[in-house]
Amino acid sequence: MTRPDGKLEEEKVFKDPVHRYIHVRDELIWELIGTKEFQRLRRIRQLGTTYVTFHGAEHTRFNHSLGVYEIMRRMVDILERKGVWDADERLVCLASALLHDVGHGPFSHSFEKVFHMDHEQWTRRIITGDTEINEVLKKMGDDFPNKVADVIAKTYDNKLLVSLISSQIDADRMDYLLRDAFYTGVSYGQFDMERILRVMRPEEDQAVFKHSGMHAVEDYIMSRYQMYWQVYFHPVTRSAEVILCKILNRAKELLEQGYDFQITPGHFMSMFNGQVTLNDYLKLDESIILYYFQAWEDEKDAILSDLCQRFMHRRLFKYVECNPSKQMLIWPELQELFKKIGLNPDYYLVIDSSSDLPYDFYRPGEKDERLPIHLLMPNGELRELSRESDVVEAISGKKRTDHKLYFPKDLLTDHTTFREEKQRILSLLLNQEG
Amino acid sequence: MTRPDGKLEEEKVFKDPVHRYIHVRDELIWELIGTKEFQRLRRIRQLGTTYVTFHGAEHTRFNHSLGVYEIMRRMVDILERKGVWDADERLVCLASALLHDVGHGPFSHSFEKVFHMDHEQWTRRIITGDTEINEVLKKMGDDFPNKVADVIAKTYDNKLLVSLISSQIDADRMDYLLRDAFYTGVSYGQFDMERILRVMRPEEDQAVFKHSGMHAVEDYIMSRYQMYWQVYFHPVTRSAEVILCKILNRAKELLEQGYDFQITPGHFMSMFNGQVTLNDYLKLDESIILYYFQAWEDEKDAILSDLCQRFMHRRLFKYVECNPSKQMLIWPELQELFKKIGLNPDYYLVIDSSSDLPYDFYRPGEKDERLPIHLLMPNGELRELSRESDVVEAISGKKRTDHKLYFPKDLLTDHTTFREEKQRILSLLLNQEG
């Protein structure tokens, strides 16, 4: 089936609604897609709980990973045509693009928050550990898995290559913006990727963009900005996330208290005690999580049962804007009132904050500093994007934070008991907003 | 929030990538969407195992059900504007459209085959049984759930209304063609729905179409034809389905044999013994199935374990065309050879047949007769579509059947044992094809 150069006899294609076709020409890539660790990504949605808000967003990380690979393949083709690409790096680059998200677990965002895990670290463990992926990668040389892991860790010495996968304008971001816009159905998220790829010029440690393509890059940044606030940080999505976190918290707490589960949470054990093996981790996917949540709907513990029912049947918490300074003043009273009416505030009164920095340039000394996007001017100089673009300048470096306070409004409108307290709670919550 | 006429104070919208927006104006519809039985559809994919072939096709029946509702809403709007619609029927119609698929279980096609279930019957049980959906419907009158169930059963006395939901050109089919084309990314499946709706004219027992819109209807029939063979009956999708059926068969057999499961297949028990309650049924969704399949990867039974691994990691059976007449001749030898090399032919040698009748007109006396599509000619007469359209005539009433023989090719190419038998098997399989 394959030729000595590692090329497939015949190109394989996947029909893809975003890029039309995904083209696979290398045996390595074909085999990686076939590994069980990669196939597992089919059981992990790309956008976590976003589907509760945008019903179209049911696509998985498998879907997205193929897309990132395809964009990278096109980038590499362009760079090769320009003669600036070292052929040896080609497969490192393509494999890294394909595998960059392989360490994601189900509802990553929530799991990372509750269990202090880091999906990027898991990606590297899967690449270098005892897995089918590792076995396939090693066919390219014993050191090959490490190279790929280094790219993911951004410690690889070819910085240009790293920047193609992970920078403020990379294959990952380009795919997810286009893809998430496609599946949610929103009209933001569109930009002229073909033009961006064409004006991309490789420099030593990153790709820069010809000045004539600035507006396409500007448009990409604006798409990102719009998608964050319109889709990724949608308050209803976050409500489902808040409940999910609280379920995990509650299950952990119950286990620690020696609670007697009807269905023993086997898959969670190592997670709760912080000793997760690679094998444990790879067994986690969304169907496992949902299996437990369905089972826990019938648990005796009222909190666990209620939260699971809320998650499964989309009985979400409502929210009010949360003004941190005002909120401090009412917090003690609110907590008291919640306890009084029988709702544990640890689980039923939750502040969630989201913040985004749509674009930033280098600020020396700050941690988490980001590599800025550079334009290649007609005279050969490089200029940082926000110096040329008013609109990028307007949002550059401005961290926008949004605080919301989530609570089960449905439990506060039933006035058969604690009528006064409930009215007081609602009045406190709604007033602090304005 | 709602007004006396049952209209919502403010229209609710869902962003939908296919119809742009789904508009909900009636309290009834809004509440039905919020029921747990309807929310459960989020955990059941629209196209079963199609995602193994078209990775974009990860959308669920929730997604599709909203789409059918939206098309119906537009149809009803048009009919109301023409003044031919009895306002009382409006909500019967919209609710039936929304709920027409609510009885679908996970991987329905396979489950119906193995357990002789009928999703339409479950739909009616959910509508009339002890469910949240039934409770919401009854707010419209005690008889309302029965009306909706009758529409689903096609026994409702307003035949026009029935035909809008279930005929050879109905809201259901129109949505799934457009939607499945969108998510798979294929270019077939497109047709001018807006025009079809505009040329639709209500007659006593069905909707007919103005002759001037014939080409749009023709195009719809061709889309259906193309989608069946390009997407719905794709041989790789069927390979996953074959394996899925065999897993269910094996688990049932093992249970009957008193096999000691490591993980007791609780959710399957009532199914295996044929006593499924409504509550049991509603607990089934794809995450439950996948939970068991993952667990069964580690079962001692080699067949169950192997099949589950194949399904989960996409190690599918290969196939050859199957010529029924030739196949009869080699079947006994094949069975023997499979047994000899240690493969149970009941699980590893499977014929799968698919057939489609893209369009048909009425043939008296046949069972399963279909209501034909009629064109309204300029002179006021009705003519059956295939009399006017050459291309529809070409495929009309022609049942096309495709037989494929599935087998685990990977197990036949390892030649450390039974080299000769394996070669003989492969030669038999490949020769009978030509």
Added chain:
Amino acid sequence: MTRPDGKLEEEKVFKDPVHRYIHVRDELIWELIGTKEFQRLRRIRQLGTTYVTFHGAEHTRFNHSLGVYEIMRRMVDILERKGVWDADERLVCLASALLHDVGHGPFSHSFEKVFHMDHEQWTRRIITGDTEINEVLKKMGDDFPNKVADVIAKTYDNKLLVSLISSQIDADRMDYLLRDAFYTGVSYGQFDMERILRVMRPEEDQAVFKHSGMHAVEDYIMSRYQMYWQVYFHPVTRSAEVILCKILNRAKELLEQGYDFQITPGHFMSMFNGQVTLNDYLKLDESIILYYFQAWEDEKDAILSDLCQRFMHRRLFKYVECNPSKQMLIWPELQELFKKIGLNPDYYLVIDSSSDLPYDFYRPGEKDERLPIHLLMPNGELRELSRESDVVEAISGKKRTDHKLYFPKDLLTDHTTFREEKQRILSLLLNQEG
């Protein structure tokens, strides 16, 4: 700017709404686009009078010619990657694709009918005559223009190359279907070109298509079929064409009669007397035609003036279906009646016939025989498309003809004079239809 190999230093791109971008990499192509004969195509609409029916269809032959070039470029890229392409032929092929329509004049269809011209012959004259295009082509060798002209004439010895530009599935047809569908806004005309290109396999004298891509080819044929009847032969478009022909006829007749034009029809002179030079021909474009038509609105000749006003202000003739056998019977009476009420039947009573053969296979001995489309079967054999496809078989070789009778209905509904005759005319016309 250019390199010794004739490649441009930097690729040029045109933004194109159908193919996203048109890529130009060869100096030759860039210079051809810049010639005045090619730029002239901007003043000739692609679809003649179709804009009176589909207002979006205002695109020109310039637009389409770039599109055909781009498809050919992609085809050649694919063939080169397969290693079957003689590099010398590349530019012959691209230039032929770009220039294949360069001989089109304004409203070609009507001009060819009235003046017995042939746009393909003009294309060859422009390529080989004293033009900027010829000058540019000759830079590639003295014989180069002839090669390109031979491709257009289908006499070139590389039959594969000829078939890419002119066969039943070629770059020209693929572009115009996609493009005309895009600009008119109809949903037909879509097909998966990318897939067709990928399954294309070069054979000695034509390209064939892998059997696995049959449905994409089938879909293309159906698009063609739908576009012909929905767009290209639309009866309203043909009404404008009928009037256009009659204007040209009338002007010619008047000139022959020595009529004294207020504005001498300078650009038409050589056409009327059949001595058109290359220079005369190249001056003709749609603005010239429309200039005269506007001027002739004020001519004393009532017929010329009326017809020009009709064309310019879209006061078109109405039509009835025309049944040739019935029509013979009423023709003499109709002619008499038209004369009686003062309408010259030569100009006001017109039969127009359109016919299409959407796909045909080779029928020995017939003139105008068409090269059939062949599928490459898994066993290496070739099979003609209609033997494998039911739907193509259904329309294959079936010439469908449509006759319509056009007349100025507005002049027949004014009943201040000749009331009886007009009623008789309308009754004859409407009755012969049924």
Added chain:
Amino acid sequence: MTRPDGKLEEEKVFKDPVHRYIHVRDELIWELIGTKEFQRLRRIRQLGTTYVTFHGAEHTRFNHSLGVYEIMRRMVDILERKGVWDADERLVCLASALLHDVGHGPFSHSFEKVFHMDHEQWTRRIITGDTEINEVLKKMGDDFPNKVADVIAKTYDNKLLVSLISSQIDADRMDYLLRDAFYTGVSYGQFDMERILRVMRPEEDQAVFKHSGMHAVEDYIMSRYQMYWQVYFHPVTRSAEVILCKILNRAKELLEQGYDFQITPGHFMSMFNGQVTLNDYLKLDESIILYYFQAWEDEKDAILSDLCQRFMHRRLFKYVECNPSKQMLIWPELQELFKKIGLNPDYYLVIDSSSDLPYDFYRPGEKDERLPIHLLMPNGELRELSRESDVVEAISGKKRTDHKLYFPKDLLTDHTTFREEKQRILSLLLNQEG
């Protein structure tokens, strides 16, 4: 055909590639579309000379006018459903939307510059003068044409209605952004119009937008910003416009000098002497202009002939950025040099400036003040858009101006004569840029 309420018996539809279908339900609108003054818009391109840069942009003002009407029809439907619309105003509104551009002439921008004309004034003259449009409008009452003219003039007393057609977010702008993006093929220009219409709330003197839809409005403003700089002010488009203006200037000058034209510029006479009648004006369209330009290619006057050839064959001027302060210093020398080498600097050395104010809020006392866009906050207050949106704030009130210097570079690179002068000119031009 029509009913007493002025509604058509059967709705008419136009297929439109941007809005899918244009729906006409009123006899008035149907008749207006049929007038010769409206049909004339088919001969006037929407984007003037933009087609020389974006070959897809060949659509006309007819195309756009239907689109504006359709958006307005949808707006009015929404407002009527909300019960805030006076039914009497409906047709005023729809007619104004349809006719708002009817006074445009060919290449309006250039004609207005050279002949100091104002297309809005012509629109009003056409509506109130002796035209078919006026005749049709008067059927609705003697005062009806004046009402429509007042809307165009923004003096109509229903300010809400005026704002729907002419404000910073109106039916006109929404259509042209979507339409011009569609035809050029650029990916900017997309925004979620359906959402904008849905969040629109009528206030006394303008429409405001619910705060929840802010991002859709923001996206619209950004589209506008991007389209201006990427499409409308493209420097190549402006080069063609510069030449067009110079042709008109030259012809005027020659006529004033008593130059003996081979083809008398009949259609231009009244324009050159400033006495344009309505009838003269309505005869002008792009085909007329192009007829003269083709004829003038052969005029003896070298400047007129050269400029016309440039325009017709797309031999455009090149450009350099123009720094006004530096340019002052070199201007006298440049002028001298041009004269020396025989090029009249009045025609061959041209500065063109474009500037845009993508969004502005009200600044008291300034002329041309613009009505700001207001958001309707959850608490019922109105807030001006740029106070809520960072990105709009970034571009709000900032007039960006771009100066370019155009010249015939091709004439400066031929070094058979005046080698030194030409080199000096090029060096001056290119140096002043940096």
